[in-house]
Amino acid sequence: MNIEMIRAAATRIHGHALRTPLLNSGFLDEIAGRRIWIKPECLQHTGSFKFRGAYSALSALDPVSRANGVIAFSSGNHAQGVALAARMHGTSAVIIMPSDAPQLKIDNTRAYGAEVVLYKRGGEDRDEIGDRLSRERGLTLVKPFDEPEVIAGQGTTGLEIAQDANAMGITNADVIVCCGGGGLTSGIALALEADAPTLRVRPAEPEGFEDVARSLRSGVIESNAASSGNICDAIITPQPGVIPFPIMKRLCGPGLVISEDEALSAMAQAFLRLKLVAEPGGAAALAAALYRPDEIQGDDVIVTISGGNVDPAMFTRALEQL
Amino acid sequence: MNIEMIRAAATRIHGHALRTPLLNSGFLDEIAGRRIWIKPECLQHTGSFKFRGAYSALSALDPVSRANGVIAFSSGNHAQGVALAARMHGTSAVIIMPSDAPQLKIDNTRAYGAEVVLYKRGGEDRDEIGDRLSRERGLTLVKPFDEPEVIAGQGTTGLEIAQDANAMGITNADVIVCCGGGGLTSGIALALEADAPTLRVRPAEPEGFEDVARSLRSGVIESNAASSGNICDAIITPQPGVIPFPIMKRLCGPGLVISEDEALSAMAQAFLRLKLVAEPGGAAALAAALYRPDEIQGDDVIVTISGGNVDPAMFTRALEQL
Numbered sequence: 082m083n084i085e086m087i088r089a090a091a092t093r094i095h096g097h098a099l100r101t102p103l104l105n106s107g108f109l110d111e112i113a114g115r116r117i118w119i120k121p122e123c124l125q126h127t128g129s130f131k132f133r134g135a136y137s138a139l140s141a142l143d144p145v146s147r148a149n150g151v152i153a154f155s156s157g158n159h160a161q162g163v164a165l166a167a168r169m170h171g172t173s174a175v176i177i178m179p180s181d182a183p184q185l186k187i188d189n190t191r192a193y194g195a196e197v198v199l200y201k202r203g204g205e206d207r208d209e210i211g212d213r214l215s216r217e218r219g220l221t222l223v224k225p226f227d228e229p230e231v232i233a234g235q236g237t238t239g240l241e242i243a244q245d246a247n248a249m250g251i252t253n254a255d256v257i258v259c260c261g262g263g264g265l266t267s268g269i270a271l272a273l274e275a276d277a278p279t280l281r282v283r284p285a286e287p288e289g290f291e292d293v294a295r296s297l298r299s300g301v302i303e304s305n306a307a308s309s310g311n312i313c314d315a316i317i318t319p320q321p322g323v324i325p326f327p328i329m330k331r332l333c334g335p336g337l338v339i340s341e342d343e344a345l346s347a348m349a350q351a352f353l354r355l356k357l358v359a360e361p362g363g364a365a366a367l368a369a370a371l372y373r374p375d376e377i378q379g380d381d382v383i384v385t386i387s388g389g390n391v392d393p394a395m396f397t398r399a400l401e402q403l
Numbered sequence: 404m405n406i407e408m409i410r411a412a413a414t415r416i417h418g419h420a421l422r423t424p425l426l427n428s429g430f431l432d433e434i435a436g437r438r439i440w441i442k443p444e445c446l447q448h449t450g451s452f453k454f455r456g457a458y459s460a461l462s463a464l465d466p467v468s469r470a471n472g473v474i475a476f477s478s479g480n481h482a483q484g485v486a487l488a489a490r491m492h493g494t495s496a497v498i499i500m501p502s503d504a505p506q507l508k509i510d511n512t513r514a515y516g517a518e519v520v521l522y523k524r525g526g527e528d529r530d531e532i533g534d535r536l537s538r539e540r541g542l543t544l545v546k547p548f549d550e551p552e553v554i555a556g557q558g559t560t561g562l563e564i565a566q567d568a569n570a571m572g573i574t575n576a577d578v579i580v581c582c583g584g585g586g587l588t589s590g591i592a593l594a595l596e597a598d599a600p601t602l603r604v605r606p607a608e609p610e611g612f613e614d615v616a617r618s619l620r621s622g623v624i625e626s627n628a629a630s631s632g633n634i635c636d637a638i639i640t641p642q643p644g645v646i647p648f649p650i651m652k653r654l655c656g657p658g659l660v661i662s663e664d665e666a667l668s669a670m671a672q673a674f675l676r677l678k679l680v681a682e683p684g685g686a687a688a689l690a691a692a693l694y695r696p697d698e699i700q701g702d703d704v705i706v707t708i709s710g711g712n713v714d715p716a717m718f719t720r721a722l723e724q725l
Contacts, residue, residue: 099424099426100424101424102421102422102423102424102446104421104446107487107514107515108511108514121446121678123678124424124426124443124677124678124679128678165429189430192429192430193429349715352680352715352718355446356443356445356446356450356679356680356681356711357446357678357679357680358674358678358679358680359678389678393671393674393722393723393725396674396722397719397722400715400718400719401715403715
């Protein structure tokens with residue numbers, strides 16, 4: 082896993098993924114107490130950065146494997162990313178999703194052309210279902226974050242941040258990244274190490290699911306006590322990924338931790354000041370920048386809004402914060 | 404009013420206005436029955452394209468006039484655009500707003516540093532207030548659309564559309580523009596005439612306020628019967644502007660007309676599929692593309708989402724369409 086893989090991924094996704102801008106708002110600067118820049122990956126195809134990694138992984142496969150199709154496990158954004166990337170490569174995708182996944186995310190994954198196989202959480206063994214389907218059909222597994230070509234794709238976000246930060250002369254900034262397994266965080270960290278080495282990458286997580294923050298403190302991979310029960314569903318993972326963790330340990334931290342109410346407030350501010358739709362997990366980094374100013378050192382802060390796949394009821398709940 | 408003024412405005416606003424991308428979504432393509440591209444000017448500074456024209460006008464003023472300050476009449480987006488552009492030029496702005504303007508827009512205009520003077524609609528004569536203030540303080544009036552340097556600024560949107568359309572090989576497209584007085588529509592039309600002459604510009608307006616559509620049909624400036632009473636407040640103007648109209652007559656049409664419910668549905672689709680916050684008037688062009696497919700000829704359609712300054716209650720109302 083290295084910078085050259087990220088640069089190669091950038092070449093492959095060029096013209097296929099959206100090159101997102103950096104946005105800002107003086108109103109948010111005032112809340113944050115410093116200049117704040119937003120990388121709006123909610124505008125990315127499928128509504129999250131996950132498309133970058135999925136497209137990177139599909140485009141890096143050998144043609145025979147790719148033609149046989151791919152398989153992924155996901156309840157949400159990775160599912161949609163893999164489904165669309167597979168369609169764009171003219172191949173098929175099987176996505177194994179829990180039957181209690183949000184209906185919109187199931188519908189979208191199907192609408193992008195994937196075959197969705199539902200399993201009962203707690204009952205059926207999804208790995209067994211996946212193994213059987215892979216063997217029977219010769220499908221290639223695309224993991225959500227413990228896969229170098231996926232991390233390389235997410236890292237293209239970091240190349241763009243570096244390019245824009247350098248163009249604007251931003252040299253002393255915290256780059257806060259919404260963090261689940263660490264694919265986006267580690268990819269951005271590698272890209273910035275190469276192209277904007279004075280910027281510091283900080284993972285943001287919800288309270289009770291701050292496995293990355295704790296792992297960075299202790300120096301070893303730590304797990305969360307619970308596996309669900311937070312509105313920031315997109316960034317709830319059991320523990321940091323095996324490939325991302327050493328990269329994060331070397332380049333990132335300390336972690337920032339936000340509450341559910343802060344995630345909802347950040348969604349409301351994104352609506353009001355940026356005209357962006359963020360999902361709760363996608364607003365974690367913005368929440369940290371707005372509501373944890375004392376834990377941030379930079380003159381500037383750059384945050385990812387990593388996804389916007391939120392249902393209307395949850396969004397309305399966020400707007401009630403205004 | 405010519406293309407050279409638009410190119411000069413583009414040079415002046417470069418690095419100050421946001422260079423917005425073109426977005427798309429396969430889900431919206433399916434509704435529209437053709438490829439649909441979105442120019443998200445809701446992401447522009449102050450939440451609407453109006454910032455482009457305001458910055459263009461302020462930057463084109465002679466230094467002495469600019470230092471004396473500017474004045475504008477507006478209940479909304481032009482107010483915010485002029486206020487921020489004035490602040491960015493280190494000068495002052497007086498904005499004359501009706502006392503029944505949305506509180507958020509009044510608050511924002513003040514927050515951008517402008518002095519807001521409220522008048523009672525129907526009671527006090529706003530022109531008299533404006534004339535008196537201009538004379539007393541030597542302020543320069545920045546009109547919302549009947550002003551060449553404002554139209555030149557709005558036209559930079561068209562230069563960007565042409566650049567992206569040409570890069571993607573889009574040659575047979577309707578470009579639908581949310582249309583009030585015609586500043587944005589005529590500016591885009593002039594830019595496309597020069598840089599992407601096979602594209603057709605079509606104004607979109609709400610039912611009952613389709614003064615531009617009727618004027619284009621009859622060939623002379625026609626007025627609306629009412630001056631308020633539609634949720635698309637940002638694009639409700641009494642009649643087409645004197646400078647924009649001949650440009651639109653030569654280059655644009657026929658006009659497209661949408662209902663309030665269609666504007667709300669388009670806002671909901673922008674939320675769901677684009678992760679963008681559109682205000683009702685800013686969603687008029689998207690509504691026309693989605694719900695008036697039989698009136699569109701192009702293989703592709705390009706639409707502006709011209710603004711996103713909507714209060715949470717109206718946005719929640721739009722989400723109820725889903």
